[in-house]
Amino acid sequence: METATNFPKSVILETHELTRRFDSFTAVDGLNLSVAAGEVFGLLGPNGAGKSTVIKMLTTLLPPSAGRGTIAGYDVTHQSQAVRRAIGYVPQALSADGSLTGYENLLIFAKLYDIPSQRRQQRIRDVLEFMGLEEVAHRLVRNYSGGMIRKLEIAQSILHRPQIMFLDEPTVGLDPVARNQVWNLVQELREDYGTTIFLTTHFLEEADSLCDRVAIMNQGKVITTGSPTDLKAALDTPNATLDDVFIHYTGAELASGVSYRDTARTRRNAQRLG
Numbered sequence: 001m002e003t004a005t006n007f008p009k010s011v012i013l014e015t016h017e018l019t020r021r022f023d024s025f026t027a028v029d030g031l032n033l034s035v036a037a038g039e040v041f042g043l044l045g046p047n048g049a050g051k052s053t054v055i056k057m058l059t060t061l062l063p064p065s066a067g068r069g070t071i072a073g074y075d076v077t078h079q080s081q082a083v084r085r086a087i088g089y090v091p092q093a094l095s096a097d098g099s100l101t102g103y104e105n106l107l108i109f110a111k112l113y114d115i116p117s118q119r120r121q122q123r124i125r126d127v128l129e130f131m132g133l134e135e136v137a138h139r140l141v142r143n144y145s146g147g148m149i150r151k152l153e154i155a156q157s158i159l160h161r162p163q164i165m166f167l168d169e170p171t172v173g174l175d176p177v178a179r180n181q182v183w184n185l186v187q188e189l190r191e192d193y194g195t196t197i198f199l200t201t202h203f204l205e206e207a208d209s210l211c212d213r214v215a216i217m218n219q220g221k222v223i224t225t226g227s228p229t230d231l232k233a234a235l236d237t238p239n240a241t242l243d244d245v246f247i248h249y250t251g252a253e254l255a256s257g258v259s260y261r262d263t264a265r266t267r268r269n270a271q272r273l274g
């Protein structure tokens, strides 16, 4: 049994100079982050900033080149099994199998997570109910809407009741109604189960209303971290939005000449649901 290192209980995720290089290119450059248990934490940044690479390292899918990361007191490099038990992960790419029903997808994950066979059915019923998917559970996933697929993917990743959930662009490609539903479910997860949420998103308005704190990343480095309220107040612009904060720190809109959000939305829609 792996033992968690001595670590303040209120901190569930910590990174120290976490770095990932791909050959000579540094995608994540000396990241120092700390996330409290029960927080909704948003990692924001333009395309290519390094957000997904951070998530992949924290979810043990990609080894760091240097530095370290700890989840619930377990080291992501040396205690990867314990980390995997503590986390849920909803990747950017589609992770549900379209040729199976929602129920069958969940059953695969229940086995993957080693949920004892006598408890599997109840756990699956619970998550289907929590996600509002009971009625479609026995339909093939290829006939689901984008919103239903996303909910199923979240359901898959909470079967083992993780302490912390990683959601990489959870609402990409969804219409506003489905997006809202997903955000509400994320909030309920935190409220009902105290689950910590670590997410990336291009929807800054939603990050503003949902996240307790955000970090803005650019070119592999975190430039600023704080609550949306504090970051907006620090700008000295009347009625500043999180978009203003984002542009202030990254210059993203200025660099591309087109709306950052439009570009992100179009690209993701095509990639995810095309």
Ligand SMILES: Nc1ncnc2c1ncn2[C@@H]1O[C@H](COP(=O)(O)OP(=O)(O)OP(=O)(O)O)[C@@H](O)[C@H]1O
Binding pocket: 022, 027, 045, 046, 047, 048, 049, 050, 051, 052, 053, 054
């Ligand atoms: N396996 C890889 N090999 C080489 N370069 C990579 C690899 N994975 C990511 N990168 C590069 O690292 C940088 C960060 O990529 P990453 O996907 O983490 O960014 P991101 O902030 O998640 O962007 P997006 O918002 O587009 O998802 C990019 O320049 C990307 O091309």
